[in-house]
Amino acid sequence: MSPDEAVSDIFECRRCGDCCRGYGGTVVDQADIRAIAAYLDMTPERIRSRYCVLSGTRPVLTQQPNGYCAFWDRLCTIHPVKPRMCRDWPFIRSVLVDVANWRIMAGLCPGIRTDISDGQIIACVKEKIRTAS
Numbered sequence: 001m002s003p004d005e006a007v008s009d010i011f012e013c014r015r016c017g018d019c020c021r022g023y024g025g026t027v028v029d030q031a032d033i034r035a036i037a038a039y040l041d042m043t044p045e046r047i048r049s050r051y052c053v054l055s056g057t058r059p060v061l062t063q064q065p066n067g068y069c070a071f072w073d074r075l076c077t078i079h080p081v082k083p084r085m086c087r088d089w090p091f092i093r094s095v096l097v098d099v100a101n102w103r104i105m106a107g108l109c110p111g112i113r114t115d116i117s118d119g120q121i122i123a124c125v126k127e128k129i130r131t132a133s
C-alpha cells in the first residue's frame, strides 16, 4: 500500500466546513499572509489589517459574525493558498504526541476515520508530516 493510499484510507474531507468555524481561529504566518495577498492581488499589509487579528502574539484569521473564517463562503475561497494550518489538518504533530488526539479530533471532523489501529494512524501521520516538510 502506498503512503497516499494509506492516508486516504484514514481521512477523506467531506467539505462540510466544520473546521472553518470557531476553534479560536486559524493561525497564519508570514508565508501564509504573502501567499494570500498574492492570490487576492492585495498587499500583505492589507491582508493583515483586513483579515487578521492577534491572538497573543500570533496573527489569526478573522471570523464572520456566524463564526466561520473570513474566507469561508460555502467553500474555502482561498483554497489554492490556504494557510499551512488548514493544509496540514488532520495530520498534525499533536497526534504523534498522543494518538488519542486523533479520536478527539474525529469528534470535530467527519472526514476522520476511527475504526483503524493506532499504529496505522501514527504511520500515516508521520508519513504525511515527512512528505509535507
Ligand code: SF4
Residues within 6 Å of the ligand: 012, 013, 014, 015, 016, 017, 018, 019, 020, 089, 108, 109, 110, 111, 112
Ligand atoms: S471538518 Fe473535516 S471533513 Fe469537514 S471540511 Fe473540515 S477537514 Fe473536511
Ligand code: SF4
Residues within 6 Å of the ligand: 019, 020, 021, 026, 061, 069, 070, 071, 072, 073, 075, 076, 077, 078, 079, 082, 083, 086
Ligand atoms: S482559510 Fe479556508 S480552509 Fe482555512 S479556515 Fe479559512 S475557509 Fe477554512
